[in-house]
Every structure is written in C-alpha cells, then in structure tokens.
Amino acid sequence: MTYTVGSYLAARLSQIGLKHHFAVAGDFNLVLLDQLLTNKNLEQVYCCNELNCGYSAEGYARACGVAAAIVTFSVGGLSAINAIAGAYAENLPVILVSGAPNTNDRATEHLIHHTLATHDWSYQLEIAKKLTCAAVAITSAADAPHQIDYAVRSALREKKPAYIEIACNIAAAPCAAPGPVSALIAEEPSDAATLEAVIAAAAKFLHDTQKPVLLIGSKLRAAGAEKQAVELADALGCAVTVMAAAKGFFPEDHPQFAGIYWGEISAPGAREIVDWADAVVCIGTICNDYSTVGWTAMPNGGDVLTADQNRVYLDGYDFGRIHLRDFLAGLARKVEKREATAVEFRRIRAEPRPESRARPEAKLMRAEIVRQIQSLVTADTTVIAETGDSWFNGVALKLPGGARFEVEMQWGSIGWSVPATFGYAVGAPNRRIIAMIGDGSFQLTAQEVAQMIRRKLPVIIFLINNHGYTIEVEIHDGPYNNIKNWDYAGLIQAFNAEDGRGRGIRVTNDGELAEAIKVALANHDGPTLIECIIDRDDCSADLISWGRLVAIANARPPRPL
Numbered sequence: 001m002t003y004t005v006g007s008y009l010a011a012r013l014s015q016i017g018l019k020h021h022f023a024v025a026g027d028f029n030l031v032l033l034d035q036l037l038t039n040k041n042l043e044q045v046y047c048c049n050e051l052n053c054g055y056s057a058e059g060y061a062r063a064c065g066v067a068a069a070i071v072t073f074s075v076g077g078l079s080a081i082n083a084i085a086g087a088y089a090e091n092l093p094v095i096l097v098s099g100a101p102n103t104n105d106r107a108t109e110h111l112i113h114h115t116l117a118t119h120d121w122s123y124q125l126e127i128a129k130k131l132t133c134a135a136v137a138i139t140s141a142a143d144a145p146h147q148i149d150y151a152v153r154s155a156l157r158e159k160k161p162a163y164i165e166i167a168c169n170i171a172a173a174p175c176a177a178p179g180p181v182s183a184l185i186a187e188e189p190s191d192a193a194t195l196e197a198v199i200a201a202a203a204k205f206l207h208d209t210q211k212p213v214l215l216i217g218s219k220l221r222a223a224g225a226e227k228q229a230v231e232l233a234d235a236l237g238c239a240v241t242v243m244a245a246a247k248g249f250f251p252e253d254h255p256q257f258a259g260i261y262w263g264e265i266s267a268p269g270a271r272e273i274v275d276w277a278d279a280v281v282c283i284g285t286i287c288n289d290y291s292t293v294g295w296t297a298m299p300n301g302g303d304v305l306t307a308d309q310n311r312v313y314l315d316g317y318d319f320g321r322i323h324l325r326d327f328l329a330g331l332a333r334k335v336e337k338r339e340a341t342a343v344e345f346r347r348i349r350a351e352p353r354p355e356s357r358a359r360p361e362a363k364l365m366r367a368e369i370v371r372q373i374q375s376l377v378t379a380d381t382t383v384i385a386e387t388g389d390s391w392f393n394g395v396a397l398k399l400p401g402g403a404r405f406e407v408e409m410q411w412g413s414i415g416w417s418v419p420a421t422f423g424y425a426v427g428a429p430n431r432r433i434i435a436m437i438g439d440g441s442f443q444l445t446a447q448e449v450a451q452m453i454r455r456k457l458p459v460i461i462f463l464i465n466n467h468g469y470t471i472e473v474e475i476h477d478g479p480y481n482n483i484k485n486w487d488y489a490g491l492i493q494a495f496n497a498e499d500g501r502g503r504g505i506r507v508t509n510d511g512e513l514a515e516a517i518k519v520a521l522a523n524h525d526g527p528t529l530i531e532c533i534i535d536r537d538d539c540s541a542d543l544i545s546w547g548r549l550v551a552i553a554n555a556r557p558p559r560p561l
C-alpha cells in the first residue's frame with residue numbers, strides 16, 4: 001500500500017487505539033478528511049462547530065485515553081484553541097489537526113482567505129506552541145512522518161495536547177509507510193537509581209509518622225497510576241481523601257476512602273482527618289485558588305510529601321525522571337501499616353442521614369434532583385458535571401465501584417460539558433452517561449445535543465434551570481448574572497427535525513422528575529434532556545461557603561510596593 005500524508009496520519013491514529021476522530025469541514029482540510037476516510041478502522045464524527053469539536057475530542061480522550069480533532073485553518077483552529085488549552089490544563093492528549101493554506105502561497109504577495117489579510121499566517125502555529133506540548137507545521141511530504149510521529153509521541157508521553165498543521169496541497173502527497181507503533185508508545189523506564197533513592201526516602205518519611213493520610217489529585221489518572229495508588233493505600237491502611245477534581249480516581253467503595261477533601265466544604269470528616277494527620281502524601285494534586293477554597297486549605301510544610309507524574313518532593317529532596325506508578329508500587333512494598341487515620345475517620349464520620357422520599361406534588365428542589373440522580377448511578381455509569389452548582393451537586397454523589405465521574409475543574413470553561421458528553425458517549429457506548437448542566441453553561445454549546453441525536457446516543461442530561469449564573473451569584477452578584485430564559489426542553493424537538501428521536505421534558509415537581517427519568521431510561525434511540533426548574537437561590541450549601549471564600553480571595557487589594 002502507498003501512503004499519503006493524510007493516510008499516514010490515519011494509520012498512526014488507528015495504531016494508537018483511536019476508533020473515531022472528530023471533525024468540522026473547511027476548504028483547507030477537505031482533502032485531508034478524504035484521506036482520513038480511506039482508513040476503514042477510523043470513523044469520522046462531525047461536530048457543529050470547532051469549539052465543540054475540540055471539547056468532543058477532550059471528552060473522548062477522557063473515555064479512551066487519547067483523541068483527535070480535525071479543523072480548518074484559522075476560523076476553525078482559533079475556535080478549537082480554547083478546548084485545546086483546556087486539554088492542556090486537564091492533562092488530556094488531544095491531537096488537534098488543522099488544514100492550512102497551499103505551500104505555493106507561502107512567502108509570496110498572495111493574500112489568503114480565513115487569514116488576517118496580511119502575509120504572515122504563522123500565528124495559529126505560534127499560538128498552538130504555547131498551548132500544546134508539540135506543535136508542527138507540515139509543508140513537505142518527506143518530513144511529514146517524522147513530524148506526525150513527534151507530535152503524537154509527545155502527546156501520549158506527556159498527556160498533553162499536540163498540534164499538527166497540514167498544508168492543503170500536502171495532505172494527499174505520497175510519503176513513507178508508518179513503522180511499528182512502539183515508536184510512538186514505548187516509554188522510557190524510570191531511572192533505576194533515582195527510583196530506589198526516592199522510595200527509600202519516602203519510606204523513611206512515612207516510617208517516622210504516626211498518622212499519615214493520602215490525598216489523591218487529578219494528575220493520578222494522567223500518570224496511569226490509579227491501581228498503584230490503591231496498592232499504596234492497602235499497604236499503609238491509612239485514610240484516603242480525594243480532591244474534587246479527582247473524584248472517582250480512587251474507588252469510593254474502598255474501606256479506607258474518607259471522602260472528598262475540599263477545605264471548608266469537604267465531605268463530613270474528610271477535612272478533620274487531613275487536619276488531624278501528621279503527614280499528608282499528596283499524589284497528583286493540583287492546588288489552585290478554587291481547589292484550596294480561596295487559599296484556605298493548602299497542604300504544605302515539612303509534613304507533606306508530593307508525588308507528581310514524574311517527580312517526587314519532600315522536605316530536603318526533589319527527585320525527577322521516575323514514573324509515579326513505579327514510585328507508588330515500590331513504596332507499597334516498603335511501608336509498614338499506619339492505620340490511625342482510617343480508624344479515626346470511622347469514629348468521627350457522620351452517620352448517613354435516612355433517605356428522604358419523593359413527595360410527588362412537592363415543588364422541585366435541588367436536593368431532590370441530586371437524590372433522584374443518585375439512584376441512577378450504577379457501576380457502569382459515568383457522571384459528567386459542568387462548571388456551576390453542578391460541580392458541588394456532582395461531587396456530593398456517592399460512586400459505587402466502577403462508576404466514573406468527569407469534571408473540568410482546572411480549566412473550568414462553561415459549555416464544556418455538552419460536547420465533552422457527546423465525545424465521551426461516542427468513546428464509551430456501553431456506559432450509562434449522565435450529564436448535570438446548568439442553564440447558563442448550556443447556552444454556550446447547546447447545539448451539540450443535535451450530534452447526540454444524530455448518532456442516537458442515549459445520554460441523560462439534567463438541565464438545571466435556576467434562571468441564571470447561580471455560581472457567579474454566590475461569588476459576586478449583579479445584573480450580568482441574569483440570563484435570557486430558553487425553552488430548553490422544547491429545543492430538542494427543534495434539533496430532532498424530521499428524523500431525530502431525542503426527548504425533551506420539563507419538570508417542576510418530584511413526581512414529574514421521577515416520571516421523566518423513566519422515559520429517559522426507556523429511550524434508547526437518542527438523548528433525553530430533563531429540564532429541572534428550580535429557584536434562582538436554591539443552591540448547595542457548599543457553593544455558598546465556597547463562593548464566599550473565593551470572593552474574599554478575589555477581592556484582596558494589591559500589595560503595597
């Protein structure tokens with residue numbers, strides 16, 4: 001078989017495990033899309049716009065480990081860039097491929113459409129360099145295999161997005177055949193001497209403590225070390241707390257799971273255990289203003305050991321060039337039991353409150369929505385929670401073993417969840433997918449529900465209509481937090497047009513919500529959007545406390561010079 005630049009890229013994407021790629025057409029990528037279509041192991045999945053295309057790929061990467069989005073130059077690429085930056089912040093290897101102008105127009109007097117009407121169109125590559133771990137522009141078929149491999153290999157290794165720009169007249173040009181996939185996926189092993197030294201230092205650190213606790217962060221998944229974190233927990237026997245952004249990365253049905261640690265708004269007992277501990281082992285944590293609740297909950301000092309994807313540091317030591325999973329697995333074999341925090345957590349944790357029941361005629365409230373969603377969460381469920389009060393409502397759910405949870409807490413771009421849910425559903429067709437989305441967020445990317453309808457994906461969307469930007473209301477209120485109401489449930493009929501099988505249902509009381517959920521579970525031919533009407537200030541207590549502390553952090557006056 002002879003390869004072209006485009007079919008070479010397709011072969012590499014297929015070799016690394018992709019079954020789909022997301023795309024929006026434009027004249028600079030049409031030939032490339034044709035070339036990708038020649039690969040029968042890859043399906044092309046279309047999106048309504050390039051921002052959504054980027055987020056769809058981001059969601060797919062959450063389900064499948066890696067993803068690709070194909071867009072046209074500039075008008076498409078610059079839209080996708082927000083999602084690509086999000087993938088960087090969230091440690092997800094999304095490969096953005098952009099078509100580009102004909103090589104014959106480079107360094108000439110020609111002005112090209114979709115550009116700034118100047119002769120320099122390097123800006124998209126330059127922007128991409130800042131927001132990816134590898135960015136290449138392909139203008140020669142001979143160099144394409146090398147450049148594509150570099151970008152794909154970097155993305156997989158670093159768990160960050162990469163950018164590949166392909167000139168439109170190069171996409172179908174012949175090039176060399178791809179070699180073995182190991183050139184893309186083989187990892188350098190941990191440095192053996194460093195690994196031994198770091199495990200010894202960490203074992204000594206833990207040996208000298210009485211009551212350590214583990215704190216799990218979202219980079220644990222990027223490091224591929226979820227299993228090894230359980231091994232270390234089992235070996236130590238201590239309490240394990242999890243940051244909100246990492247919810248689900250440590251099994252919540254594990255006997256040592258001590259809840260979500262989020263400073264003042266931690267799950268009952270979790271904060272007390274972290275405060276009580278004499279050492280905190282932070283594994284893949286990201287401590288930002290939101291996750292530390294306005295800098296009020298920052299684990300630091302000599303009693304903190306921080307283990308990152310490729311680096312471990314503790315008082316007096318800083319080790320690099322090791323894999324987190326090797327470190328955790330090796331440490332698990334070296335430590336002695338330190339069970340005090342798990343024992344104490346069992347003493348202090350609050351008794352679960354008796355379950356309330358739906359009162360069919362009762363006006364719908366936030367707490368009841370969460371209660372009914374909880375009953376839907378099974379081992380094969382993934383819950384996707386949008387920025388807004390949905391963060392706090394989602395984090396409060398209990399995940400049975402096997403259930404997954406997705407949030408975009410570092411980047412926090414509203415609108416992320418609609419296309420990310422679409423992409424996730426394409427990548428994980430056998431999971432039950434539940435999205436919790438606020439009305440304000442939904443307005444950014446609503447049209448991607450049409451692609452769920454097109455592909456008959458039985459996603460369940462809980463659209464929380466509280467008539468505005470409630471999360472912002474709790475941080476700082478003003479007229480800018482009020483939004484135009486939509487008929488969200490009615491939108492689905494418009495998206496269905498003549499052939500769709502999506503369902504849209506508006507509910508205002510407990511009984512209607514329960515009935516709507518039954519309809520959703522029976523609808524296998526498309527998404528069901530349940531528009532839940534609640535009051536503007538009917539929000540979680542956690543949002544109110546968190547919002548107050550974040551507002552204080554935002555309002556700090558400039559330091560005097």
Ligand code: TPU
Pocket residue numbers: 386387388389390412413414437438439440441442464466468469470471472
């Ligand atoms: O449930 P609720 O009302 O808190 O959520 P909803 O209705 O989705 O409102 C979200 C409000 C919000 C904004 C406007 N959350 N964060 N922001 C700021 C923001 C603006 N633009 C982007 C792209 N991302 C943001 N996070």
Ligand code: MG
Pocket residue numbers: 388438439440464465466467468469470
């Ligand atoms: Mg809202």
